[in-house]
Amino acid sequence: MSSRERILGRVRRALADVPQDDTPYEQAVSRDYVREHGERSVAQTVDLLAENLADYRAIVHRCTAAELAAVIGRLLAERGSKTVLVPAGPNEEWLGGTDAERVPDRAESTPHELDQVESVVTGCAVAVAETGTIVLDGGPDQGRRRITLVPDHHICVVRVPEQVVSSVPQALERLDPVRPLTWISGPSATSDIELDRVEGVHGPRTLEVVLVSG
Amino acid sequence: MSGTFVGMPAFPKAAHEAVNNPTLRGNLRHATHTIRAKRATAVAELTDWAALREAGKRIKDHTLRHLDRYLEQLEASVTAAGGIVHWASDADEANRIVAGLVKATGESEVVKVKSMATQEIGLNEALEAEGIRAYETDLAELIVQLGKDRPSHILVPAIHRNRGEIRDIFEHEMSEWGRPAPDGLTDTPAELAEAARLHLREKFLRAKVGISGANFMVAETGTLVVVESEGNGRMCLTLPETLISVVGIEKIVPAWRDLEVFLQTLPRSSTAERMNPYTSTWTGTTDGDGPRTFHLVLLDNGRTDTLADEVGRQALRCIRCSACLNVCPVYERAGGHAYGSVYPGPIGAILSPQLRGTASEIDASLPYASSLCGACYEVCPVAIDIPEVLVHLRERVVEGGPVTREGNKVVLQPAKGHAAERAAMRAARWAFTRPGALRTGQRLASRTRRLHPRTLPGPGKAWSGSRDLPPVPAEPFRDWWQRTQGGKGGAK
Numbered sequence: 001m002s003s004r005e006r007i008l009g010r011v012r013r014a015l016a017d018v019p020q021d022d023t024p025y026e027q028a029v030s031r032d033y034v035r036e037h038g039e040r041s042v043a044q045t046v047d048l049l050a051e052n053l054a055d056y057r058a059i060v061h062r063c064t065a066a067e068l069a070a071v072i073g074r075l076l077a078e079r080g081s082k083t084v085l086v087p088a089g090p091n092e093e094w095l096g097g098t099d100a101e102r103v104p105d106r107a108e109s110t111p112h113e114l115d116q117v118e119s120v121v122t123g124c125a126v127a128v129a130e131t132g133t134i135v136l137d138g139g140p141d142q143g144r145r146r147i148t149l150v151p152d153h154h155i156c157v158v159r160v161p162e163q164v165v166s167s168v169p170q171a172l173e174r175l176d177p178v179r180p181l182t183w184i185s186g187p188s189a190t191s192d193i194e195l196d197r198v199e200g201v202h203g204p205r206t207l208e209v210v211l212v213s214g
Numbered sequence: 215m216s217g218t219f220v221g222m223p224a225f226p227k228a229a230h231e232a233v234n235n236p237t238l239r240g241n242l243r244h245a246t247h248t249i250r251a252k253r254a255t256a257v258a259e260l261t262d263w264a265a266l267r268e269a270g271k272r273i274k275d276h277t278l279r280h281l282d283r284y285l286e287q288l289e290a291s292v293t294a295a296g297g298i299v300h301w302a303s304d305a306d307e308a309n310r311i312v313a314g315l316v317k318a319t320g321e322s323e324v325v326k327v328k329s330m331a332t333q334e335i336g337l338n339e340a341l342e343a344e345g346i347r348a349y350e351t352d353l354a355e356l357i358v359q360l361g362k363d364r365p366s367h368i369l370v371p372a373i374h375r376n377r378g379e380i381r382d383i384f385e386h387e388m389s390e391w392g393r394p395a396p397d398g399l400t401d402t403p404a405e406l407a408e409a410a411r412l413h414l415r416e417k418f419l420r421a422k423v424g425i426s427g428a429n430f431m432v433a434e435t436g437t438l439v440v441v442e443s444e445g446n447g448r449m450c451l452t453l454p455e456t457l458i459s460v461v462g463i464e465k466i467v468p469a470w471r472d473l474e475v476f477l478q479t480l481p482r483s484s485t486a487e488r489m490n491p492y493t494s495t496w497t498g499t500t501d502g503d504g505p506r507t508f509h510l511v512l513l514d515n516g517r518t519d520t521l522a523d524e525v526g527r528q529a530l531r532c533i534r535c536s537a538c539l540n541v542c543p544v545y546e547r548a549g550g551h552a553y554g555s556v557y558p559g560p561i562g563a564i565l566s567p568q569l570r571g572t573a574s575e576i577d578a579s580l581p582y583a584s585s586l587c588g589a590c591y592e593v594c595p596v597a598i599d600i601p602e603v604l605v606h607l608r609e610r611v612v613e614g615g616p617v618t619r620e621g622n623k624v625v626l627q628p629a630k631g632h633a634a635e636r637a638a639m640r641a642a643r644w645a646f647t648r649p650g651a652l653r654t655g656q657r658l659a660s661r662t663r664r665l666h667p668r669t670l671p672g673p674g675k676a677w678s679g680s681r682d683l684p685p686v687p688a689e690p691f692r693d694w695w696q697r698t699q700g701g702k703g704g705a706k
Contacts, residue, residue, distance in 0.1 A: 003301040003514075007463065010518035010621040011282045017524055018279045025468055028276040033265035033475070052488060107502045111419040111453050131489035144503040145452040145494075149445060150419075168489075169474035177435040177470045178295070180500050183477075183493035188445040190407055191485045192354035192370050193377055195245040195540075198403040201353060201411055202418070203445025203492060 036166035037130055045129045046160045050211060052132025056186030057199050058207040064214045065093070072121060072155060073097025075208055079153055081118035087143025090121060094157065105143035114150040120204075121155045122148055125181075127164045128171045132186065134158060134209065135171060137179040145182055154204040156184075160211045222554030224579035229548035238549055241376045246540045252486035253537060253593070259488070260478065269475045271597040274531035277433075277466050278521060284433040284466045285512065291436030295498025297508040302460075304515050304620075309340035311511050312425065312458055316346050319456050321422045327440060327447045328352035329427025330534055331460045331513055333365060333556040334569075337425070348425065349391070349417050351446035353410050360387035366550025366558060368536040369484050374549055377401040384409050392416060414446065424450035424505065428461045429533065430476060431510075434469045437497045438510070441480060443490050451494050457505035462513050464521075464530040476533060479595035483535035516569030522618035525606045529564045531596040536561075538590035538600065544583055553580065560590035564603040571619050572611050578629055581607035612636065634674065656690035663688070 001009075022028075040048065050060045063071045069092065076084060076098045084100045095102065103109075103117050123141030124134040134156050136142045141157075148154050158164065165171050175181060188203030199205065222228060232238055257263050277284055289299045302308035316324055324341070326332065326348050338348040338359075350359040357372035358365050361383045365371030372380070381401040388395045393413045399405060426447070430439040438459060440447045451457060467473065481490045499508050521527050539545045539559030550558035554576035555566040563584055567577040581604050590600040610617065612635060614628040628636065645652045659666075663686040669678040689697075698705035 003303045003307060006303050006621065007301050007512070007514045007518060008282050008285065010514065010618075011285065011463075011521065013621070014518050014522035014527075014618065015279060015281065022279055023276075025276055029272045029472075030265070030269055033262040033269055037259075037261060056487070056491070115415070115419055128489070133489045138500070138503055145448065146504075149448050149452065168477050169471075172471060172474050172477075177432065177437045177495065178497050180497070180503055181493075181495040182448065183489065183495075185487070185489040185491050187491070188443070189491045190353050190444045191249075192352070192357070192372065192444075193380060193403040193406060194241070195249045195370055195373065196403065197485070197487075198407050200404065201407050201444035201446070202351075202414065202449055 035169050040129075040166065042161045045166050046164055046211065048166075049127055049129035049132065049158075049160075049164055052129065053134075053186070053209050054132075056132055056189075058132070058186045058209050060209050060211065062211045062213070065212055066214075068094055068157065068210065068212050069097035071097075071210055072157075075155055075210075076100050076119055079119060079206070081153060083117045083119070085114070085117045085120040085143075085147045085151055087122055087141055087147065089123065089139070089141030089143075094121060105147050107144075111146065111150060114146060117151050119153040119155065120147050120151045121157070123157045123159075124163060126171050126174050127158045128166075128168060129164055130167050133171070134184050135175060136182045136184065137175060139179075145180055148182065148184075149203055152204055153206045153208075154184075155208045155210060157210045157212055160213050222574070222576040224575045225548075225552055225554070225583040226579065228552035228554060228576070229544075229583070232549040232552050233547055237376070238374055239547060241374055242546055242549055244376075245370070245373050246546050249486055249540045253483065253540065256482040256486040256488065260482070263479075266475055266479050267595055267597055270479055270533075270595055271531060273467055273472050273475060274533075274596055275528070277468055278464065278527060278530055281463065281466070281521065284468060285463060287433040288431055288436060288466055289512075291433065292498060292510050293436075295436045297436065297498040297510050300509060300511045302511055302513050302515070305335035308335050308460055308511055308513050308515065309337055312337060312460060313341055313344040313346065315456070315458055315509055316341065316423055317344070319423055321346075323347045323349065323417075323421070324423040324425050325349050325351050325417055325421040325450045325454065326355075327424070327426035327442065327450045328355050328371075329425070329460065330368060330556060331427045331462050332425065335460070335513065335515060337460065349414070351414050351418070351450060352442075353407065353444060353446075356410055356414070357383055360384065360391065364551055365556055367539055368534050368557065368559070368561075369539075370536075374551070377403060377406065380406055384413075388413050414449075418446075418449040418453055421450070421454045423456045423458065424454035426450055426457065426459045428459050428465055429480065430473060431461060431466050432468075432470050432473070433466050435497055437470065437495050439473065440494045441477075441490050442492050442494075443485065445492055448492055448494055451496065452504045454505055456507045456509070458509045458511065460511045460513055462515075463517050480533055480535055483537040483593070483595040516571075518621060519571075519618045520565075520568040523568065523606075526564065526568050526603050528598050529561070529568060529603060531598055532561055532565065533596060535595055537593040537595065541589040541593050542584075543587065543589070544585060548583070553583065555580075560584060560600045560604075561598070564598075564600055564607060567607055567611075571617070572607070572626070572629070578611050578631075581605075581611060634672075653690070653692065657693070659686050660688055660690055
């Protein structure tokens with residue numbers, strides 16, 4: 001007997017008390033919880049996102065689409081970054097304001113090569129206001145998962161209000177589980193020393209989020 | 215479970231040492247009290263917490279009641295997404311499968327995401343025996359590994375260490391494993407985190423094989439979820455060419471939508487955050503992004519035996535948040551090591567004796583490692599009635615009875631150590647069913663009450679060592695009731 005058959009057999013014997021006509025999934029699971037917490041206008045939801053991002057030590061900037069290239073250019077210059085990883089999507093509209101060397105997101109790059117790059121600029125798939133979370137799904141303006149992991153400085157562009165949802169349930173509705181997803185809430189952190197939160201371990205230690213309107 | 219715990223003494227003996235260690239008690243008190251207050255604040259932010267808790271409970275219960283169907287569905291969806299599914303009945307089989315998969319890659323080292331399942335099966339030791347070195351990459355796991363120590367908390371395995379002790383471990387041990395600690399390392403948490411970043415980075419960048427567990431597996435889509443803070447999880451899940459995930463069969467949820475409950479309740483219950491810094495989800499393999507090969511090892515190792523117990527099976531709802539540890543007065547004083555398992559605290563006290571059975575001294579004593587105060591049940595985000603299961607397991611230890619071990623129904627003998635308790639209970643039953651004898655006995659006890667000892671002799675000595683014997687009243691209650699007609703008119 002294979003272990004598969006053995007385990008499934010044990011499960012079935014263990015569940016001998018469960019009737020054939022047990023309550024089906026739809027009725028067995030109560031969903032009395034709310035879809036979002038509190039009532040907010042669209043502008044208030046964006047404000048809450050900014051507030052919660054900042055609460056977990058992300059640095060939040062707000063600008064219009066016309067100002068975006070200049071803002072990204074300034075953030076890279078202030079950081080002193082000479083190299084910036086860029087997924088396939090972003091164009092001059094995002095990167096026209098920087099003379100940092102652009103390193104494309106390529107399959108053949110080794111992790112050691114990525115480790116030499118100072119910053120990365122990406123978009124996101126959705127942002128969650130209640131938790132201060134940005135979610136990346138590997139879309140053209142986000143690239144492979146590793147490019148937002150190895151460099152120490154991540155600039156993430158969020159289009160507001162269209163990419164912002166209030167809550168976790170609303171975010172999951174918008175996301176495709178087939179795509180590899182990375183949910184990011186502030187820079188990397190740990191609670192492992194005396195259960196107190198400290199920012200900055202293995203992921204980017206600086207997370208800057210640019211909320212772009214218009 | 216892990217060989218590191220074999221031969222553990224019973225809980226009271228193991229706890230005795232911890233209770234007499236002032237540094238350990240200070241560390242635990244500081245850490246658990248810090249997180250307690252924060253958790254309460256994070257939970258209070260969600261007005262629908264009770265509904266989320268109920269939904270989480272029901273999702274998990276429903277899944278467990280149809281686990282065979284969901285396991286088959288998960289296998290099919292993971293396979294369709296490009297993953298390879300393996301089944302492991304016990305720890306040895308899981309370790310053999312993983313070692314074989316690592317060897318097939320030709321590699322002799324792996325990087326690991328923190329995983330309770332791999333701790334439970336003692337994977338690192340098993341790999342070491344096969345010539346494969348496993349590097350723990352979670353900060354607390356790293357502290358435990360470097361310190362040749364054992365984990366003492368589900369979320370923060372090194373909770374028993376304070377910053378000064380961590381600094382010393384890093385300074386003395388890091389060079390053995392790779393990049394040494396920076397010169398002049400102090401005990402500030404930021405510097406300690408930086409030291410771990412530098413030490414582990416070279417390992418991440420060269421790693422070809424990653425090993426993880428998972429917080430959730432979605433049957434409908436074949437998606438696995440890892441919830442973490444530091445980014446070490448992301449490193450292990452995305453940089454290596456091969457990813458092996460070892461996951462307990464109870465980690466399934468039916469649908470993608472079900473994550474909307476647990477991604478709200480888990481971070482707030484465990485680290486008291488609105489959301490943990492990083493959550494990764496992946497479904498099989500993705501062309502050009504992340505590992506090219508993905509293996510999922512589904513682990514039983516006592517879970518189906520636990521499932522067979524209609525009262526005890528609720529322990530399988532656990533999402534490993536560790537909120538119950540942080541509020542437990544016994545855990546706070548005894549520490550995690552006394553529980554003799556990778557699962558300490560209240561959840562460990564009901565999980566370990568079910569996963570491993572109650573044959574060993576430590577496992578038979580775990581259901582008693584509680585004052586039954588119920589704080590654990592109160593904070594549990596999937597509403598596991600831990601006190602109910604504790605009492606149920608105490609009964610099993612004392613009375614014996616039918617249980618399932620390794621898939622077979624066996625009848626457990628009553629535990630030896632409880633002979634006096636059983637004799638006392640039998641005597642009580644005899645007396646309570648004979649009113650005449652009870653009355654005579656009570657009157658006798660009242661008249662001789664000045665002669666009663668303050669502590670019990672013989673086998674009762676240990677019991678009265680930490681308790682006062684109740685004083686016997688001058689007049690039995692039933693005599694008083696008859697004499698005063700039930701206390702009418704305020705009669706004394």
